[in-house]
Amino acid sequence: MTQATPPRIGIIGTGAIGGFYGLMLARAGFDVHFLLRSEYAAVNDRGLHLNSVVHGALSLHPVQAYARASDMPPCDWLLVGTKTTGNLELAPIIAQVAAPDAKVVVLQNGLDVEDSLREHLPGSLHLLGGLCYICVHRSAPGVVEHQALGRINLGYHSGSAINDDLRRQGIVEEGAALFRQAGIDSQAMANLHQARWHKLVWNVPYNGLSVLLGAGTTALMADESSRELIQALMAEVVLGAQACGHEIAESYAEQMFTMTESLTDYWPSMYHDHLHKRPLELAAIYARPLAAAKAAGCELPRMQALYQALSFIDRRNA
Ligand SMILES: NC(=O)C1=CN([C@@H]2O[C@H](COP(=O)(O)OP(=O)(O)OC[C@H]3O[C@@H](n4cnc5c(N)ncnc54)[C@H](OP(=O)(O)O)[C@@H]3O)[C@@H](O)[C@H]2O)C=CC1
Ligand SMILES: CC(C)(CO)C(=O)C(=O)O
Numbered sequence: 001m002t003q004a005t006p007p008r009i010g011i012i013g014t015g016a017i018g019g020f021y022g023l024m025l026a027r028a029g030f031d032v033h034f035l036l037r038s039e040y041a042a043v044n045d046r047g048l049h050l051n052s053v054v055h056g057a058l059s060l061h062p063v064q065a066y067a068r069a070s071d072m073p074p075c076d077w078l079l080v081g082t083k084t085t086g087n088l089e090l091a092p093i094i095a096q097v098a099a100p101d102a103k104v105v106v107l108q109n110g111l112d113v114e115d116s117l118r119e120h121l122p123g124s125l126h127l128l129g130g131l132c133y134i135c136v137h138r139s140a141p142g143v144v145e146h147q148a149l150g151r152i153n154l155g156y157h158s159g160s161a162i163n164d165d166l167r168r169q170g171i172v173e174e175g176a177a178l179f180r181q182a183g184i185d186s187q188a189m190a191n192l193h194q195a196r197w198h199k200l201v202w203n204v205p206y207n208g209l210s211v212l213l214g215a216g217t218t219a220l221m222a223d224e225s226s227r228e229l230i231q232a233l234m235a236e237v238v239l240g241a242q243a244c245g246h247e248i249a250e251s252y253a254e255q256m257f258t259m260t261e262s263l264t265d266y267w268p269s270m271y272h273d274h275l276h277k278r279p280l281e282l283a284a285i286y287a288r289p290l291a292a293a294k295a296a297g298c299e300l301p302r303m304q305a306l307y308q309a310l311s312f313i314d315r316r317n318a
Pocket of ligand 2: 109132133134135149199202203268269
């Protein structure tokens with residue numbers, strides 16, 4: 001029997017998320033190629049390092065690191081770990097590195113982040129969403145701190161398998177199996193769009209409030225006013241999802257709230273963007289779900305106010 005060739009994996013954007021999953025896959029023996037931008041020289045010289053409460057201190061050196069997509073070999077799986085704020089420029093980069101029939105997994109937060117990429121990608125490429133339930137951030141060039149969790153769930157977005165249930169499921173299962181081989185919990189999701197609404201139940205309150213109030217999860221969960229605001233924002237996201245036809249159990253919001261109480265102080269990725277004067281992911285996490293809810297006849301006033309305040313902060317921080 002012939003052995004299937006192991007897939008080649010490309011990481012498009014080696015930050016906290018791309019660095020974590022890429023390093024874990026490489027250490028599991030996969031052939032992983034990393035595209036970097038400002039941290040290329042540091043990672044090329046000194047490698048990638050992970051300080052993980054779950055996996056301990058792990059390193060990868062040398063790293064198959066690239067400063068230009070055009071230098072990368074064609075990859076069978078591409079994991080997109082950039083911020084959504086750069087998605088307009090991303091499609092040509094992805095198309096350049098993708099092998100024919102490649103699977104592209106968008107690891108970003110936010111609603112329908114795959115849509116704008118899809119328009120500019122060849123139809124032959126399979127586009128998937130990867131929802132990362134993890135707390136990671138970069139503490140120095142090439143250094144990722146992993147504070148909690150790690151699961152990544154995959155769902156099919158679009159591509160030539162869209163009308164072929166078996167093939168679509170096979171692709172998603174293949175992706176989840178890659179992560180599981182690297183010691184990471186990963187499940188296939190039947191409805192990516194709905195799952196993105198679920199994830200917003202956490203990201204809408206905590207990402208934005210961490211920037212607006214300059215507080216991590218410990219402080220946000222310790223104060224009566226912020227606790228009320230978080231719960232009210234979570235309830236609005238659930239309403240928005242319901243208006244758009246996606247049932248989210250009320251207990252899901254409670255579950256997210258309780259889960260956050262068990263986290264050691266966590267500062268979401270949006271806070272790190274604000275701190276480093278990078279643009280905030282406001283379109284993906286706020287504007288798009290607000291617009292979708294509004295189109296379904298549902299106003300979300302607290303979320304709208306949070307979005308307006310964050311837009312002000314984002315413009316002043318630019
Ligand atoms: N951090 C977390 O715990 C979680 C994050 N997410 C989501 O994952 C996504 C990534 O977040 P995160 O990893 O925290 O972000 P980071 O800012 O840590 O990483 C983004 C990386 O992409 C690189 N990049 C951007 N554009 C390019 C480009 N054109 N070419 C090469 N590299 C590029 C950046 O390089 P440079 O340094 O030059 O800017 C940076 O290294 C976001 O959508 C976030 O919301 C989801 C769940 C949890
Ligand atoms: C904190 C957590 C786990 C919430 O889903 C996360 O994945 C995020 O920061 O986006």
